[in-house]
Amino acid sequence: NAGVTQTPKFQVLKTGQSMTLQCAQDMNHNSMYWYRQDPGMGLRLIYYSASEGTTDKGEVPNGYNVSRLNKREFSLRLESAAPSQTSVYFCASSEGTSGYQPQHFGDGTRLSIL
Amino acid sequence: ILNVEQSPQSLHVQEGDSTNFTCSFPSSNFYALHWYRWETAKSPEALFVMTLNGDEKKKGRISATLNTKEGYSYLYIKGSQPEDSATYLCALGDTGRRALTFGSGTRLQVQP
Numbered sequence: 001n002a003g004v005t006q007t008p009k010f011q012v013l014k015t016g017q018s019m020t021l022q023c024a025q026d027m028n029h030n031s032m033y034w035y036r037q038d039p040g041m042g043l044r045l046i047y048y049s050a051s052e053g054t055t056d057k058g059e060v061p062n063g064y065n066v067s068r069l070n071k072r073e074f075s076l077r078l079e080s081a082a083p084s085q086t087s088v089y090f091c092a093s094s095e096g097t098s099g100y101q102p103q104h105f106g107d108g109t110r111l112s113i114l
Numbered sequence: 115i116l117n118v119e120q121s122p123q124s125l126h127v128q129e130g131d132s133t134n135f136t137c138s139f140p141s142s143n144f145y146a147l148h149w150y151r152w153e154t155a156k157s158p159e160a161l162f163v164m165t166l167n168g169d170e171k172k173k174g175r176i177s178a179t180l181n182t183k184e185g186y187s188y189l190y191i192k193g194s195q196p197e198d199s200a201t202y203l204c205a206l207g208d209t210g211r212r213a214l215t216f217g218s219g220t221r222l223q224v225q226p
Contacts, residue, residue: 004157033213040123042203042218043158050212058213090157099145099207102160103214 002026006091006106013081013113021076021109023091029104031097032074033058034066036087037108043090049074050097081113116140118206120217127194128225134190135220137204141185146207148214149178149189153200161189161202194224 007022025032030051035043035058045058049068063085065077074093078085088110092103119138127133139147146165150158162171167182175192191198201221205214 035216040218043205043216045213045215048213056212097212099209099212099214100163100165102148102163103150103158103205104160105157107157 004091004093004104004106006089006109008109009107010110011112013078013111015082015113017081018077018079019081020078021089021091021111022073023075023106024073025091025093025104026072027093027104028071029093029095030071031094031101032068033092033094033103034064034074034076035090035092036060036085037090038087046076046089048097083113085111086113087111116206116208116215118204118215118217120202120204120220122220123218124221124223126223126225129195131194131224132190132192133194133222134188135202135222137187137189137217139185139187139204139206140208141182143208144182144185144206145209147180147182147187148205148207149187150203150205151200152203152219158203189220191222194222196224196226198222199224 004025033048034046047066052071091106094101094103149161152158164180169180201219203219205216
């Protein structure tokens with residue numbers, strides 16, 4: 001049972017390059033999330049998708065776009081990477097967004113922007 | 115932006131010590147309080163979800179309590195072991211938002 005799978009695990013980009021982080025879950029969850037984790041700041045929500053076909057901004061959406069491709073997959077795109085986007089990115093999923101269901105996390109993508 | 119605060123930021127204890135940490139949150143619009151355990155180089159794992167004032171949850175040597183009226187939750191670890199070393203995150207679910215707000219975590223190190 002894979003749970004939440006993120007690819008790639010590591011990536012180095014140059015400023016201005018673009019890339020897409022992939023996330024897939026096999027738990028038939030309705031809701032999916034993208035977070036970034038920076039030292040001393042915990043997990044900050046970038047975007048989330050309450051259900052297939054919907055996406056909403058979180059706390060720090062600037063510089064990112066997302067696509068909920070289907071119920072399983074939720075991708076995060078950096079159109080023009082900036083050094084400030086150097087971070088560890090986590091994807092998560094839950095049954096719903098009621099606040100009651102626990103979130104299940106992927107292993108993270110460590111992204112460095114030079 | 116909701117303010118979910120955790121204290122202390124970090125904690126060093128000896129094996130066998132019991133310890134506790136705090137999560138403080140705004141009590142208005144409260145819906146649920148989550149605790150996660152996050153080991154280095156792994157992903158966060160859910161420990162507890164609590165919704166009712168006075169809730170107490172227990173999992174082995176780890177337990178948590180919730181006070182929604184005053185806006186805090188305590189996480190307790192009894193007889194800490196080196197394998198308990200991790201960052202413990204709390205997260206608030208409230209009725210006004212459709213996503214959790216995470217605290218910055220308490221990093222626990224248990225020395226053998």
